[in-house]
Structure formats: structure tokens, C-alpha cells
Amino acid sequence: MTVETYKVLTNGVQIPRIGLGVWKAENNEQVVNAVKWAIEAGYRMIDTASVYKNEEGVGRGIKESGIAREDLFVTSKVYNDEQGYDETLKAFDQSLERLGLDYLDLYLIHWPVADKYKETWRAMEKLYKDGRVRAIGVSNFHPHHLEDLMFSAEIKPMMNQVELHPRLNQKALHAFCQANDIAVTAYSPLGHGTILENQLLQTIADKYGKTIPQVILRWDVQNDVIVIPKSVNQDRIISNLAIFDFELSKEDMVAIDTLHTGERVNKNPDTFLIER
Ligand SMILES: NC(=O)C1=CN([C@@H]2O[C@H](COP(=O)(O)OP(=O)(O)OC[C@H]3O[C@@H](n4cnc5c(N)ncnc54)[C@H](OP(=O)(O)O)[C@@H]3O)[C@@H](O)[C@H]2O)C=CC1
Ligand SMILES: O=C1CO[C@H](CO)[C@@H](O)[C@@H]1O
Numbered sequence: 001m002t003v004e005t006y007k008v009l010t011n012g013v014q015i016p017r018i019g020l021g022v023w024k025a026e027n028n029e030q031v032v033n034a035v036k037w038a039i040e041a042g043y044r045m046i047d048t049a050s051v052y053k054n055e056e057g058v059g060r061g062i063k064e065s066g067i068a069r070e071d072l073f074v075t076s077k078v079y080n081d082e083q084g085y086d087e088t089l090k091a092f093d094q095s096l097e098r099l100g101l102d103y104l105d106l107y108l109i110h111w112p113v114a115d116k117y118k119e120t121w122r123a124m125e126k127l128y129k130d131g132r133v134r135a136i137g138v139s140n141f142h143p144h145h146l147e148d149l150m151f152s153a154e155i156k157p158m159m160n161q162v163e164l165h166p167r168l169n170q171k172a173l174h175a176f177c178q179a180n181d182i183a184v185t186a187y188s189p190l191g192h193g194t195i196l197e198n199q200l201l202q203t204i205a206d207k208y209g210k211t212i213p214q215v216i217l218r219w220d221v222q223n224d225v226i227v228i229p230k231s232v233n234q235d236r237i238i239s240n241l242a243i244f245d246f247e248l249s250k251e252d253m254v255a256i257d258t259l260h261t262g263e264r265v266n267k268n269p270d271t272f273l274i275e276r
Helices: 028-041 055-065 085-099 117-129 143-152 171-179 199-208 212-222 234-240 250-257 269-275
Strands: 006-008 014-016 045-047 073-078 104-109 133-139 159-163 183-187
Touching: 028 055, 028 234, 045 055, 055 073, 055 085, 073 085, 085 104, 085 117, 104 117, 104 159, 117 133, 117 143, 133 143, 143 171, 159 171, 171 183, 199 212, 199 250, 212 234, 212 250
Parallel strands: 045 073, 073 104, 104 133, 133 159, 159 183
Antiparallel strands: 006 014
């Protein structure tokens, strides 16, 4: 199975299959270097968020890399305390300013804040219609949130970014998204660094002469899931991208599916916002 390095979103926009995640790359110097190393290695997508407090570093990394803006796909997100119509428009401007960019490729509602996400979505639609962002979507939305949002939305979300890794394979959510033309991005694809040792994954990795992270990331792209592994280490940044030169067999894909336990490393969208 050949996998293109880009996926086409429902509105025709091309999104790279793999990008660099930068959550917890909080020190600006660290994020600047990670972004530059990633672009140098061939990454064409960076995933940040206002709450990561590193958009300025991401912007500097992009600028110092010398890459043409149109060759890069930049995602950011509106956080929970920034939601609402006017608040979202303002948060978007602030993200752009910190990034030093004049448009985003993808803007996401970070979490489904129950009493706010519909209003927030109207602002996302405005930003999209005004040409300030090339695609809009959500993150941490369960099917019931998506159904509720789509019921009143003028423009359907083009992306749902969710926690997804071998221990939480999100099969039902993915099927729901595919049926509704919503692409899926796996965040914490390496379980936030907790799925780096496993006998089954090691056996599969050895068979292909690859590492466990490469096997997991390849499993994602073969499942038509976009991935955004985070690393601030140059060797690991380079190695995580080396997933387009091998193919997992159907048997190995199914074997990886058996690792599902339903365990999360992040919060459950149904309870997180109640705690907020
Ligand atoms: N929408 C949302 O709510 C969320 C979105 N995200 C996004 O997803 C991205 C990725 O998720 P994240 O939770 O950061 O975790 P990941 O699953 O990407 O794991 C990152 C951890 O794995 C380590 N690592 C990365 N590559 C390798 C490798 N090849 N070998 C060994 N260790 C490795 C990193 O360390 P090191 O840096 O030292 O290499 C880091 O500790 C985030 O950075 C963020 O952009 C994440 C959480 C929530
Ligand atoms: O992307 C994420 C990482 O940081 C945030 C703040 O802790 C989380 O809420 C979110 O899921």
C-alpha cells in the first residue's frame, strides 16, 4: 500500500500526513531548534496551540528556516478560556501575531466547551469565509459533540484531532468521522512517550528493521490518520519521519489493533470540561 505524503481534505486543501507536535517544547529556544530541524528534515506541518505558549518560538523557527510560507502547513487552536464569538476572532489574531504569519492553514477548537463551542464555531466559519484560514476543525470532539455541532453548522468541520495510539485506537470515532468526511489527526501518537516499549511492537519493528515509533506512525498513516509526533531531539525528529519507505502487512496492522485497551494519556472530553 503506497501512501501519499499528503491527504486531501474535504475542501480540497492538502495536509501533510505527518507533522511536528510542539506541546511541552516550552522553552522558546528549544522550540525554535525543533521547528528548524523538522523543516530541514522534510516536515511540512507544525502543530501548535495558544495554550502551549510557544507560538512565538514556532514563528521564529519558521522564519529562520527560510522555507516559503506556502510550502508549510501551520495549525493552531483556540483554547477553552478563549472561546465565544468575539473572543475567538481575537484569539485567532493573537495567535497569528505571535506566529508572525498572516494566515493559518488549520485552526481548531481545542476542546468542546459545552456552552461555547457553537458560538466559537460561527467565528471559525467567519475566519474561513474571510480567507484567513485554509481549513477549520475541532479537537477532542466525540461523535455526539460532532453531531450536535453539525446540526447547526453552515460549514462542517474538516478535521477532528484526537488522542489516538495503539492503546486507544479510536476505531468507532474514526469510522464516524470518515462517514462524515472529517479527517482525523492522532495526537499523542506515541502515548505521550509511554508506548516506546512493548514486546509485540518490538517484534514487528525488528521484522521491518524499524523502530517502535516508526511502526506506530506507519500504522497511523496506513489507517488514513494524520500524525503529529512531538520531539525536540534532532535524531528522533529525523527518525520519526522515516515512515514512507516500508509497508506493514495486513496481519501486522491487525496485530497492532489488538493492543487497544481504551486507556487515555490525556483527559476524556466528556469529563475534562466539567472539571474546568
Ligand atoms: N489537541 C490536543 O488536545 C492535544 C494535542 N497534542 C498535540 O500532539 C502532539 C504529540 O503528542 P504528545 O502528547 O506531545 O506526545 P507524543 O505521543 O508525540 O510523544 C512525545 C514524547 O515521546 C518522545 N519521543 C518522540 N519521538 C521519539 C522517538 N522516536 N523515540 C523515543 N522517544 C520519542 C518525546 O521526547 P523528546 O522530545 O525528548 O524526543 C516526548 O517525550 C503534541 O506535541 C501536540 O502538538 C497533544 C496532546 C493534546
Ligand atoms: O493539547 C493539549 C496539551 O495541553 C493542554 C493543557 O494542559 C491540554 O488541555 C491539551 O489537551
